Amino acid sequence: CPLITKADGTKFGKTESGNVWLDPRYTSPYKFYQFWLNVSDDDAKRYIRIFTLLDRGTIEALVAEHDAAPHLRLLQKRLAEELTVMIHSRGEYEKAVEASAILFGGSTAEALRGLDEQTLLQVFEGVPCFTLPRAELGGAFVELFVGQLEVFPSKGECRKLVQGGGVSLNKEKVTDPQRPVGESDLIAGKYLLVQRGKKNYYLVTAE
16 A cells, blocks of 8 residues: 655655544544645545545546635535544534634634533634633723733723624624623633634633
């Protein structure tokens, strides 16, 4: 059996960086799903033939559909679905899709609260993180997230963004900059997710 390589010629295996494990203790279903979702077009065309049980006709139709609209990444999405379901189950696949939608789509507060702690941290890996003393919970939104946490550069900027509908707490729009932020807002009893605009996320841990 020839060595499986990536499109750049590097080998596909556990000794390489960015490897993927079948054991969920080492690669969670969410990370597993994301791995296949993010492979290159060339790799997706090879891997869907190697790693899935799809028949030739289905694969050729998928490749043709993908080539007609590569920006939709239909091939990567099907590859990720087939392998995540095969290795982890349909339920884990659906949870991975929902977790991805939280970061990249218009997911709901309910979906965010449904994430387990490990997946939550993986979804928001790399976003700015802050620590908030629990004793400060109960304060107004604008007071908590301006200054010490530096989510907003100033109270005036925070109020302006809130008025424009550009601020969310735990995927729910903030309509009043004076709204109190308390224990009941914590996700998994310890996290707050602040969103500024469409793409700026901040994960706050209450300690």
